[in-house]
Amino acid sequence: MSKSQPIFIYGIPIKDDRGKLKNCQLCGAKFTMSVKEHQCKRCKRAVCDKCAPNKAQVQKADGLSKKSHRLCNFCKDESDSLKRFLEQYKISFNKDSFSQQWLQSFGTDTAKAKNDFLNALDDAKLSKDTNAYDIFKAKLEVVINDIDGFVNYSIKDFMVAALKNVESFRQKEVVKTSILRVAGTLLLLYPQIGYSHEVVLITYFLLCFASEASAYILLTAIYAHILPSQLYPKANTKYDLVNENAIVVGILRDALQVDSNDMSVIKSFLSQKLRCYLVTLSINLFLFETTFFIISSVLMSGSNGYMDLLAQMAVLCQLSNQEMQKNKFNHEETELFMLRSLRTNQLSVLYKQTQNCDFESYKKVYITTRSDSIKVDNLNLSARQSMIKPDMQKVSEINQKLQEQVDRRDLENKKLNEEIIQLRDKVKQLQKENSILLSQQQNNDSEMYKIKLHEMRIDNSDLKSQIEQLKNEISKYKLQIEGGAKEKATKQKTETVDSDYENDLQEISQFKQKYEQQIRNLKKQAEEKKQQNQPNQIQIDELKENYENKIKLLQKQVIQLQSQDNTEEIRDLKIQNQQLQKKLEKMKDERNKSELIQQKNDEIELITELNEELTKENQRLAKQLRDLKSQSGASSAQQIKVLEEQNKLLELKLEQYQILIQELVNIIDKVKYQKQKQLEFSDMKFKQKEDLEDVKMVAEIRTVQTQLLKGMLKENQAQISDLISNITQMRQVLEKSKSLKL
Ligand SMILES: [Zn+2]
Ligand SMILES: [Zn+2]
Structure with missing residues (x-):
């Protein structure tokens, strides 16, 4: 598009971000090979497939597009609701x-x-000062074309829809004629306002909701009662909006409670942009919905409209605060965000909050700087006088009560929200613990089975290498046999086989010797133990004999003493006797112990016998070998056969082993699966689940309660705002009637 941007009507430049962004501007999804990037032909956002599934005709500079173009979900919703709005009203x-x-x-x-x-x-026909009107008339055609080409996509959709009852070829002419009559009359009657292109834009917008007559009265009211004379096109002075900036900042601070730290960025934005927003009444700066909300509330505020416009600016700044902080001094980015993303419902909530603000202190600033140069004698104020005077005392009491209720609900809401957050944290914690426990269990199991499997694999490879060895031997034998058949030498072969057997025999006899040596050692050890035990036994026997002798002696003495009738000595001796008998008892125990030792010795003997048997077995094997040796030569083939059979057996065994391993692996899997299942049904898990269920239920109940409370809160707030607007209106009436009385 080679058309240049119009310099006179304020608008938001919409960048074409296609191909420059990594993520979808609606859902944030990353663009990849599978997540394709599209461009919404209405708002120019770069969006993903999922966020732009619809196609529709879009408004272009030269009218509705012939082809269907991709539309993002946001635009689809917005244009649908725009259509509904136009139809409904x-x-x-x-x-x-x-x-x-x-x-x-x-x-x-x-x-x-x-x-x-x-x-x-x-009256206008009699006007002598036609300067402003002449400029206006000369530029009107171009300005209307520019409005057509450069209003934002949302306002454009609205304006086109509002004109749908007029045949398309007549549309421009119809618009031009009406604007000429409405704005032209104003400029002829009040040349002190002066001409600017914004006058055309505002008139165009008003005409979408009003007949020419109504649009004329509303336009007059805007310049007489809403915009201060410092902002008239004709004023042409460098009015720096210090008061207006202060009012917006005051509303942000008092009514919207914006942190003073955030204020510097907002102030910078205001000092740069506020004038544009005021002189255009913000038309063409937002989506239609937002623009309508602002202008309607401004016009509904009557002579308080300017304060309302400033309050709306405060709300817009508050809503874009985060974006402003992000973009710092790039105001265009912030404005683009405002255009694309500000929703009217957000706006209306905060706007209500500004109505609680005491505007009186601000208003004085504004009124003293206001010029009264225009007399607007065609505004009939009689309607206001007929309004009934309200009982202000009662209204403020009700107001107070409602406010208290709202505060209480706010507090309850806050508490409930906190509880919900706590419960959510708890649920999260439990889920985390659960997953940790699960993963630990799985790790332990798999570690154990891995070790087992590894061991079995080692065994398996051992067996394989044994078989390999045997195979090698067999092939060696085969080679020897073949070689032997060709040459004369069955003898030579027999000799090698013989020598092999001799080697085997030698090994066996070495083994036997080693075994015999071990047996000898064991025998020797047994002997030594016996010898160690024997003196013990002898000593015990000796001691026993000694004691028995002593007892006998004592008994003799007792008898002797009894005969001597020496009772005391008898008693002593009796005691001695008892003690000795105890000692004897003890010695008997010792004897038992020595029997235990005897038992051990018997065991050693048994082992020795076993060893002897093994020796015999060895001898038998040696004999077998000798027999084999004697059969050699002719029976080499037989040997090979035997070896082959052994080989087969081993292979069979290996197979079985592998099957076994497979089974074990299966069992491991099964066990793993069962463990997991067990875990799922284990008490701990079950309890956790129950806990989670409980917490979720409580959270759900809380959410429902919160929603109920929120609903009640909304109702209350609506009541309050109704009352407030009533009060505002009543105050206005009061003021007016006061001024009228004066
Ligand atoms: Zn997306
Ligand atoms: Zn879009």
């Missing part, structure tokens, strides 16, 4: 719809407006 160019409510807030209605407009048209 029967909105059409040069037709009264919302204008009726707006006129009411200035104390007039469509009938009066019609009358006033006809008078104004007549």
Whole structure:
């Protein structure tokens, strides 16, 4: 597009980000080979497949596109709701719809407006200062074309839809004629306002909701009651908006409770951009929905409209605060975010909050700087006088009560939210512990089985190498046999076989010798033990004999002493006797112990016998070998056969072994599976599950409770805001009636 950006109507430049971003601008998904990047032809966002499944015709500079283009989900929702809005309120160019409510807030209605407009048209013919009007008329065509080409996609959709009752070839002419009558009359009657392109833009927007007459009255009201004369195009002075900036900052601080640390970035944004937002009434800076919300609330505020506009600016800054911090001084990025992402529901919530703000202190600043150069005699204020005076005392009492309720609910809500957060943390903790336990168990099991498997594999390879060895031997034998058949030498072969057998025999006899040596050693050890035990036994026997002799002696003495009738000595001796008998008892125990030793000796003897048997077995084997040796020569083939059979057996065994290993592996898998199952049904797991279930239930109940409370809170807030707007209106009436009385 080679068309240059218009310099006179404020708008947001929308960058074409296609191919420059790594992630989807709606869902944040990373663009890859499978996640393709698309561009929404309406908002120009770079989006993924999932976020842009729809295609539709889109508005272009030269009208509706012929082809269908990809539309992101955000735009799809927005354009659908725009259509619904237009239908529901029967909105059409040069037709009264919302204008009726707006006129009411200035104390007039469509009938009066019609009358006033006809008078104004007549008056305008008599106007002598036509300078502003002449400039306006000369530029109108170009400006309307620019508006057509450069309003943002959302406003464009709206304007086109509002004109759908007019044949397309007539549309531009119809728009031009109406704007000329409405804005032209204003400029002829109030040349002190002066001409700017924004006048055309505002008139165009108003005409989408109003007849020419209503649009004229509303346009007059905007310049007479809303925008201060410092912002008139004709003012042309460098009015620096210090007061306005201060008011916005004050609302941010007092009503929206924005941290003072965040204020510097907001202040920078305001000082750069506030003028554009005010002189255009923010038309073309946001999506249609947002723009409508701002303008409607401004017009509904009547002569408080300017304060309302500043409060709306505060709300916009608050909502874009994070984005401002992120972009610091790149205001264009922040504005693009505002255009694409600000939603009217967010706006309305914060806007209500600003209504609690005491505007009186701010208003004084504004009123003292305001010029009263225009007299707007066609605004009929009589409607306001008829309003009933409200009982302000009662209203404020109800207000207070409602506020208290809201505060209480807020507190309860906060508590519930905290509880939910705690419960969520607990659930998370439990889940974490559970997964740790599970992974530990699995690790342990698999470690053990790995070791076992490894061991079995080693065994397996041992067997394999044994078989390999045997195979080698067999092939060696085969070679020898073949060689022997060709040459004469069965003898030679026999000799080698013989020598092999001799070697075997030698090995066996060495083994036998080693075995005999071991047996000898064992025998020797047994003998030594016997000898160690024997003196013990002799000593015990000797001692026993000694004691027995002593007892006998003592008994003799007792008898002797008894005969001597020496009772005392008898008693002593009796005691001695008893003691000696005890000692004897003890010695008998010792004897038992020595019997145990005897038992051990018997065992040693048994082992010795076993060894002897083994020796015999060895001898038998040696004999067999000798027999084999005698059969040699002719029976080599037989030997090979035997070896081959052995080989087969071993291979069979290996197979079995492998099957066994496979079975073991299967068992391991089975055990693993069972363990896992066990774990799932184990008490611990079950309990945890129950806990989680409990926590979830409680959290659900809390969520439902919270939602209920939130609903009640919303209702209360709505009641409050209703009351507040009532109060505001009543105050206005009061003021007006006061000023009228004066
Ligand atoms: Zn996406
Ligand atoms: Zn889009």
